[in-house]
Amino acid sequence: MINLSHNLAANIITPRKKDSFKGNYGHVLIVGGNENLGGAVIMNAQAAVQSGAGLVTVATDMSNKTAIHARLPEVMVMDFRQDLTKAVQKADVVLIGSGLGEELSVLQNVFAQINAEQTLIIDGSAITMMAEHNLSLPNAQVVLTPHQMEWQRFGEVPIANQSMEDANWEALVNIKPEPILVLKSSATQVYLEDDMYQLSIGGPYQATGGMGDTLAGMVAGFAAQFKPLGPAVLAAVYCHSAIAEELSKKAYVTLPSKIAEAIPAFMQRLAEETVAKDPVDTKQEE
Numbered sequence: 347m348i349n350l351s352h353n354l355a356a357n358i359i360t361p362r363k364k365d366s367f368k369g370n371y372g373h374v375l376i377v378g379g380n381e382n383l384g385g386a387v388i389m390n391a392q393a394a395v396q397s398g399a400g401l402v403t404v405a406t407d408m409s410n411k412t413a414i415h416a417r418l419p420e421v422m423v424m425d426f427r428q429d430l431t432k433a434v435q436k437a438d439v440v441l442i443g444s445g446l447g448e449e450l451s452v453l454q455n456v457f458a459q460i461n462a463e464q465t466l467i468i469d470g471s472a473i474t475m476m477a478e479h480n481l482s483l484p485n486a487q488v489v490l491t492p493h494q495m496e497w498q499r500f501g502e503v504p505i506a507n508q509s510m511e512d513a514n515w516e517a518l519v520n521i522k523p524e525p526i527l528v529l530k531s532s533a534t535q536v537y538l539e540d541d542m543y544q545l546s547i548g549g550p551y552q553a554t555g556g557m558g559d560t561l562a563g564m565v566a567g568f569a570a571q572f573k574p575l576g577p578a579v580l581a582a583v584y585c586h587s588a589i590a591e592e593l594s595k596k597a598y599v600t601l602p603s604k605i606a607e608a609i610p611a612f613m614q615r616l617a618e619e620t621v622a623k624d625p626v627d628t629k630q631e632e
């Protein structure tokens with residue numbers, strides 16, 4: 347077990363190169379949000395945009411279009427029932443599942459289009475549907491972000507056993523291709539290659555609907571910009587709870603949208619730490 351520390355996040359968030367453009371920071375495609383759960387993709391997208399993804403497109407139920415445009419002018423919107431082939435091809439990172447409800451054909455379409463080079467983050471309803479319909483993971487760089495009940499459904503590890511590292515490894519052995527598992531709880535764990543990382547920050551001020559949707563959007567935004575994928579996921583998980591913990595000093599609850607608003611300033615502080623540690627190297631990067 348490794349403590350998911352500040353340094354793991356600070357090491358990966360570096361200053362941006364002066365001659366870069368949006369194409370250097372990845373295109374995120376978010377697929378989710380049925381007609382009742384559009385808020386989930388708004389929270390995904392707000393977090394991905396504020397994390398610095400170069401481009402963000404949301405494929406969703408069209409009843410969400412106006413709300414998304416009104417809240418997030420940075421984001422492009424399309425119908426998740428149309429042919430998603432081109433949209434998936436253009437994406438570096440696809441995040442599917444938050445608020446997706448029971449839109450099985452949307453999930454199957456995306457799974458059929460994704461390729462082994464792309465990052466696929468699977469959250470919320472997509473995990474539940476994979477369990478209900480016995481779907482396998484597609485061939486992609488997969489990150490699973492279940493809460494405890496979703497992991498019980500898909501990984502078949504009873505919630506009571508999920509604090510035991512061995513029980514989760516046993517379930518992961520049977521899942522191919524090997525995913526990164528972000529098992530969310532009041533003591534979130536990340537299973538990455540042969541290591542388990544334990545989050546020791548965060549708290550009950552985070553227990554509010556949309557908190558996981560915001561985390562999934564951050565994982566997408568970080569995965570789009572920072573390589574390799576594993577450290578990018580760890581950094582997103584750390585920053586999400588570190589921001590919440592900071593906000594909790596002055597707020598009884600830390601709403602998902604408030605966490606998203608605080609992402610750029612938090613990331614800037616971590617990037618400045620990199621400059622302070624290694625000013626010569628960072629200068630050469632510019």
Ligand SMILES: NC(=O)C1=CN([C@@H]2O[C@H](COP(=O)(O)OP(=O)(O)OC[C@H]3O[C@@H](n4cnc5c(N)ncnc54)[C@H](OP(=O)(O)O)[C@@H]3O)[C@@H](O)[C@H]2O)[C@@H](O)CC1
Pocket residue numbers: 382383384385386387443444445446447469470471472474493494495496505530531555556557558559
């Ligand atoms: N504004 C929006 O659009 C929002 C949209 N959302 C979207 O809705 C979709 C459904 O997601 P969901 O998580 O709400 O429902 P579901 O998968 O049925 O799980 C709940 C069941 O699991 C149980 N449970 C046990 N342990 C648990 C734990 N640690 N954490 C959580 N639950 C735990 C729990 O037990 P109970 O509370 O009943 O004791 C209950 O029986 C999903 O796509 C999501 O993205 C939400 O993000 C909200 C805001």
Ligand SMILES: Nc1ncnc2c1ncn2[C@@H]1O[C@H](COP(=O)(O)OP(=O)(O)O)[C@@H](O)[C@H]1O
Pocket residue numbers: 470492493530531532533534547548549550551552553554555556557558559560561
């Ligand atoms: N008591 C708690 N302490 C720390 N983190 C918490 C606590 N309760 C919830 N969280 C965090 O909130 C998020 C909840 O995710 P999830 O249930 O998927 O939310 P939603 O689907 O409503 O967006 C996870 O990141 C989880 O770690």
Ligand SMILES: [Mg+2]
Pocket residue numbers: 469470493558559
């Ligand atoms: Mg969730």
